[in-house]
Amino acid sequence: MGYxxxxxxxxxxxxxxxxxxxxxDEEQSRIIKDVLLTADLYGIESHGMQRMVRxxxxxxxxxxxxxxxxxxxxxxxxxxxxEGNNAMGQVVAxxxxxxxxxxxxxxxxxxxxxxxxxxxxxxxxxxxxxxDEGLMGFSCTNSEAIMVPTFARQAMLGSNPIAxxxxxxxxxxxxxxxxxxxxxxxxxxxxxxxxxxxEGWALDENGQPSSEAPRVLKNIVEKxxxxxxxxxxxxxxxxxxxxxxxGMICEIFSSILSQGVNSDECCTFEDKTGIxxxxxxxxxxxxxxxxxxxxxxxxxxxKLREAPVADGAERIYTHGEKEVFAEKDRRENGIxxxxxxxxxLADLCDYLKLDFAKYFEGYEIPKDAGFFGGY
Amino acid sequence: MGYxxxxxxxxxxxxxxxxxxxxxDEEQSRIIKDVLLTADLYGIESHGMQRMVRxxxxxxxxxxxxxxxxxxxxxxxxxxxxEGNNAMGQVVAxxxxxxxxxxxxxxxxxxxxxxxxxxxxxxxxxxxxxxDEGLMGFSCTNSEAIMVPTFARQAMLGSNPIAxxxxxxxxxxxxxxxxxxxxxxxxxxxxxxxxxxxEGWALDENGQPSSEAPRVLKNIVEKxxxxxxxxxxxxxxxxxxxxxxxGMICEIFSSILSQGVNSDECCTFEDKTGIxxxxxxxxxxxxxxxxxxxxxxxxxxxKLREAPVADGAERIYTHGEKEVFAEKDRRENGIxxxxxxxxxLADLCDYLKLDFAKYFEGYEIPKDAGFFGGY
Numbered sequence: 001m002g003y004x005x006x007x008x009x010x011x012x013x014x015x016x017x018x019x020x021x022x023x024x025d026e027e028q029s030r031i032i033k034d035v036l037l038t039a040d041l042y043g044i045e046s047h048g049m050q051r052m053v054r055x056x057x058x059x060x061x062x063x064x065x066x067x068x069x070x071x072x073x074x075x076x077x078x079x080x081x082x083e084g085n086n087a088m089g090q091v092v093a094x095x096x097x098x099x100x101x102x103x104x105x106x107x108x109x110x111x112x113x114x115x116x117x118x119x120x121x122x123x124x125x126x127x128x129x130x131x132d133e134g135l136m137g138f139s140c141t142n143s144e145a146i147m148v149p150t151f152a153r154q155a156m157l158g159s160n161p162i163a164x165x166x167x168x169x170x171x172x173x174x175x176x177x178x179x180x181x182x183x184x185x186x187x188x189x190x191x192x193x194x195x196x197x198x199e200g201w202a203l204d205e206n207g208q209p210s211s212e213a214p215r216v217l218k219n220i221v222e223k224x225x226x227x228x229x230x231x232x233x234x235x236x237x238x239x240x241x242x243x244x245x246x247g248m249i250c251e252i253f254s255s256i257l258s259q260g261v262n263s264d265e266c267c268t269f270e271d272k273t274g275i276x277x278x279x280x281x282x283x284x285x286x287x288x289x290x291x292x293x294x295x296x297x298x299x300x301x302x303k304l305r306e307a308p309v310a311d312g313a314e315r316i317y318t319h320g321e322k323e324v325f326a327e328k329d330r331r332e333n334g335i336x337x338x339x340x341x342x343x344x345l346a347d348l349c350d351y352l353k354l355d356f357a358k359y360f361e362g363y364e365i366p367k368d369a370g371f372f373g374g375y
Numbered sequence: 376m377g378y379x380x381x382x383x384x385x386x387x388x389x390x391x392x393x394x395x396x397x398x399x400d401e402e403q404s405r406i407i408k409d410v411l412l413t414a415d416l417y418g419i420e421s422h423g424m425q426r427m428v429r430x431x432x433x434x435x436x437x438x439x440x441x442x443x444x445x446x447x448x449x450x451x452x453x454x455x456x457x458e459g460n461n462a463m464g465q466v467v468a469x470x471x472x473x474x475x476x477x478x479x480x481x482x483x484x485x486x487x488x489x490x491x492x493x494x495x496x497x498x499x500x501x502x503x504x505x506x507d508e509g510l511m512g513f514s515c516t517n518s519e520a521i522m523v524p525t526f527a528r529q530a531m532l533g534s535n536p537i538a539x540x541x542x543x544x545x546x547x548x549x550x551x552x553x554x555x556x557x558x559x560x561x562x563x564x565x566x567x568x569x570x571x572x573x574e575g576w577a578l579d580e581n582g583q584p585s586s587e588a589p590r591v592l593k594n595i596v597e598k599x600x601x602x603x604x605x606x607x608x609x610x611x612x613x614x615x616x617x618x619x620x621x622g623m624i625c626e627i628f629s630s631i632l633s634q635g636v637n638s639d640e641c642c643t644f645e646d647k648t649g650i651x652x653x654x655x656x657x658x659x660x661x662x663x664x665x666x667x668x669x670x671x672x673x674x675x676x677x678k679l680r681e682a683p684v685a686d687g688a689e690r691i692y693t694h695g696e697k698e699v700f701a702e703k704d705r706r707e708n709g710i711x712x713x714x715x716x717x718x719x720l721a722d723l724c725d726y727l728k729l730d731f732a733k734y735f736e737g738y739e740i741p742k743d744a745g746f747f748g749g750y
Contacts, residue, residue: 207684
């Protein structure tokens with residue numbers, strides 16, 4: 001599969017115009033675009049431009065309601081619940097995190113739980129919003145069932161990512177990861193390459209370990225059983241119950257506190273996905289001098305980076321460091337987009353009556369560009 | 376190794392008398408005893424009676440200061456920082472969680488970070504305190520370095536357990552687990568039995584996977600390098616960076632917010648351990664009708680328990696369920712204590728001038744009872 005590189009500016013303009021053309025207002029379009037492109041800048045390709053087709057489909061199918069207005073249905077100085085009314089996930093999530101941040105500034109902490117939203121991009125984007133304001137940020141979301149709980153044969157929880165970020169220098173602590181051992185996107189990549197899946201990733205329809213990506217993916221789509229293992233695999237010996245537990249913690253902050261749709265029913269409806277999110281911001285000033293706390297974390301993270309390295313390893317990373325390097329590289333050298341994704345973007349331009357060639361001058365879709373597959 | 380069973384009442388009286396004899400007051404003794412025996416009731420033997428020797432040593436050595444008074448050094452309606460002054464971990468932790476609970480009742484949420492405490496027993500005990508008051512509870516603690524970060528060869532983080540509990544019926548969601556794949560206690564058990572360690576647990580002094588329990592344990596004691604892998608193993612393919620990330624989240628709530636000692640330096644001092652804790656309580660009433668939220672979680676947990684089971688598996692558990700069953704069994708049938716632990720308790724009685732035979736009438740320590748060896 002081929003890739004083509006575009007400058008951040010090119011993709012930025014394209015994305016903003018696409019979401020304007022869908023009917024989102026300027027502010028909404030800016031938010032959605034920023035969430036997507038931050039993923040691409042951070043090197044998390046699976047959640048960037050490649051996802052445009054999914055949003056396109058969601059809007060067409062009617063699970064994303066373009067004109068929906070999220071409502072705050074519960075509100076206190078430290079908490080809120082938002083009914084998303086099936087609006088675009090990024091728009092609902094951005095507002096919810098903004099509320100959490102404002103509450104944390106005024107009252108020390110803000111926790112906001114959201115129901116009936118949609119896919120919101122990378123969880124870490126919202127945690128980072130808090131860090132940019134000098135706060136600790138937390139974000140999580142449930143999603144279509146794909147995680148098979150320990151000892152089960154059927155997916156009951158989503159990939160249920162949890163993100164937590166905290167200000168530090170020279171770059172923040174920024175943790176963002178699915179509570180499954182990997183995401184579905186990784187299975188898609190193995191599927192395309194024809195390689196067997198690594199041990200400890202996936203389960204077949206009988207709840208047994210499987211290295212067959214096509215079989216597992218087919219089962220997921222057809223809801224035949226099986227799916228992806230929790231972080232920690234599928235035995236208690238390897239800690240399966242722990243990944244399953246973190247998946248539950250995600251569920252508690254998203255679908256339980258908001259009394260929304262649990263992962264096992266997410267994306268099973270005609271007119272909505274039911275996806276729920278959880279957000280929190282914590283103000284370090286409620287624990288001491290923020291600069292001292294920041295320095296304390298920075299010093300520890302520096303020690304981690306400088307710790308003795310395992311034989312054969314290059315270096316030790318702290319969480320969020322790779323993303324800082326990736327962003328620097330992509331801002332300087334451009335963002336790679338798969339030919340398959342470019343083909344989807346061309347389709348999108350047809351649908352929205354946008355001029356594909358205006359943005360991607362001189363680019364021709366190779367004859368062998370398959371659809372990347374979305375996920 | 377042999378075991379002997381004692382009734383809860385017997386051990387209850389014994390423990391309380393032991394801590395009174397050490398010099399703790401009635402309330403303190405009750406708290407310490409309850410934390411220890413809850414571990415035994417829950418089937419978490421490694422953190423129960425078996426730990427008495429460790430507290431005994433800590434008090435003798437001077438890292439646990441019997442007469443220390445913890446101080447609240449920062450206090451807001453939603454947060455606090457406690458300077459433990461090297462007091463007994465359970466006593467500091469109980470007070471901190473009590474503060475978090477009171478704040479959550481009055482203001483919706485309470486987050487309390489603690490520095491310079493000591494080993495506090497099972498993390499989940501404190502999370503359960505919140506559940507008993509109808510609140511969500513969170514507890515974590517850092518500890519002596521034993522987790523080797525991804526790509527490192529030296530332990531830099533503790534086993535850093537995280538516990539989160541939430542009210543539900545017929546029993547609460549109660550998650551309590553180390554962010555390492557296993558705890559040191561599991562390695563000790565393999566060491567004693569002479570069996571090779573399972574794959575994905577431990578690293579040798581060069582940061583390479585090792586199945587040799589004696590070698591890994593010797594390295595840990597001598598600080599030669601190596602240790603236990605994070606949840607997710609030691610490769611990014613299996614999610615090592617995720618377990619390492621949860622270890623960091625524990626560190627942030629414990630040693631970072633309190634500006635205390637990070638795991639890499641915990642237990643390296645003569646006169647203290649420096650161990651730090653983090654606690655939080657969240658009031659569901661700040662998100663909706665608590666009974667509705669409770670019912671929503673209960674229903675989802677029931678669905679999980681009733682989900683289709685993997686071929687070869689007996690059933691699916693929800694977090695905290697096994698502990699409920701264990702407690703019922705142990706209250707009815709007694710608590711098993713290893714002969715090696717009984718030998719330590721006899722030593723303890725000598726030291727404290729307590730009459731061992733008064734509590735454990737008719738019991739004789741078998742000649743082949745070795746020391747259980749800590750944890």
